[in-house]
Amino acid sequence: GAVVSQHPSRVICKSGTSVKIECRSLDFQATTMFWYRQFPKQSLMLMATSNEGSKATYEQGVEKDKFLINHASLTLSTLTVTSAHPEDSSFYICSAYRGGYNEQFFGPGTRLTVL
Amino acid sequence: AQKITQTQPGMFVQEKEAVTLDCTYDTSDQSYGLFWYKQPSSGEMIFLIYQGSYDEQNATEGRYSLNFQKARKSANLVISASQLGDSAMYFCAFPTGTASKLTFGTGTRLQVTL
Numbered sequence: 001g002a003v004v005s006q007h008p009s010r011v012i013c014k015s016g017t018s019v020k021i022e023c024r025s026l027d028f029q030a031t032t033m034f035w036y037r038q039f040p041k042q043s044l045m046l047m048a049t050s051n052e053g054s055k056a057t058y059e060q061g062v063e064k065d066k067f068l069i070n071h072a073s074l075t076l077s078t079l080t081v082t083s084a085h086p087e088d089s090s091f092y093i094c095s096a097y098r099g100g101y102n103e104q105f106f107g108p109g110t111r112l113t114v115l
Numbered sequence: 116a117q118k119i120t121q122t123q124p125g126m127f128v129q130e131k132e133a134v135t136l137d138c139t140y141d142t143s144d145q146s147y148g149l150f151w152y153k154q155p156s157s158g159e160m161i162f163l164i165y166q167g168s169y170d171e172q173n174a175t176e177g178r179y180s181l182n183f184q185k186a187r188k189s190a191n192l193v194i195s196a197s198q199l200g201d202s203a204m205y206f207c208a209f210p211t212g213t214a215s216k217l218t219f220g221t222g223t224r225l226q227v228t229l
Contacts, residue, residue, distance in 0.1 A: 043219045106160035
């Protein structure tokens with residue numbers, strides 16, 4: 001099956017620091033990856049679409065300078081939360097789209113806590 | 116724009132019973148699909164089932180089946196013979212655009228009781 005990993009699974013940081021989250025497709029190439037954010041007891045909200053070799057496409061209301069996305073290779077996309085603040089505390093989940101399959105393959109998620 | 120609605124914030128079902136989780140959608144597309152995902156407390160998103168709008172028969176995957184009614188724009192998930200491990204959040208999701216980005220419903224929390 002298609003496996004997507006995320007690292008770290010959990011991170012706690014101080015306000016004002018930057019945090020990088022990695023999303024990797026382990027056994028397939030993903031030209032497109034997606035980043036979602038989920039607040040407690042809420043649904044997943046798409047933040048951005050990450051395309052290999054080009055700039056990410058951000059959803060309305062998502063600050064591109066705060067949430068930096070880099071899709072450096074066909075198996076790796078990174079999300080950097082810059083100058084994190086407590087309101088950025090959330091569960092961040094990536095998914096990878098595999099051509100020829102209907103479904104997206106989700107990573108296990110990263111729980112970010114900003115103190 | 117597509118809109119997807121789950122009207123049941125929470126549901127209870129007894130073990131071994133069947134349960135139906137509702138999902139309605141609104142789209143002007145002629146060709147589309149709809150997903151159901153399960154999210155246990157660990158947070159991972161587990162793919163359950165997919166239905167395409169042109170599929171003639173309702174999709175089934177083990178104990179999961181879709182009651183897909185295009186005229187009503189509903190795609191309800193039926194879980195048969197519920198198990199305690201089925202307790203989780205359940206989301207229906209609608210892919211949009213060529214990149215197939217997903218729009219999720221608000222979710223239904225299912226609790227299976229003894």
